[in-house]
Amino acid sequence: MSADSYVEAGRGGSFVGRLALEFLRDDIERLQKYFRLVFFEGICARDILGEIGVKPIMSIYVQTIATSGLWHFQFHLEDFMNGAENREEEPSRSDYEYHARVRPYENADVTYVRVAD
Secondary structure, eight states, X not given: OBXXXXXXXXXXXXXXXXXXXXXXXXXXXXXXXXXXXXOOBOTTHHHHHHHTTOOOSOOEXXXXXXXXXXXHHHHHHHHHHTTSSOOOSTTHHHHHXXXXXXXHHHHOSEEEEEEOO
């Protein structure tokens, strides 16, 4: 299931604040009755699950690197953290703030590296 499916149109604020969290929680609980594993994906995943009281048993970080081997997001994140790059629009701002605070790329149980340009 994807966090993007729970974005409420016309709602402002952070990415997490734009989600229909009560519906997400209900859907996860319903799926857990029938399936041993429920996969959840989206930016700010740990914050979202924390808001609805769901503790993940595992985290997977999908890291997209260029064919040159560079992880361009790292450079943008460093610029954002140093104030050199401004991210005003959502969900980009929430994504960068989340990465700076939570550092999911360092704290994942598994990192899947995807090569793409």
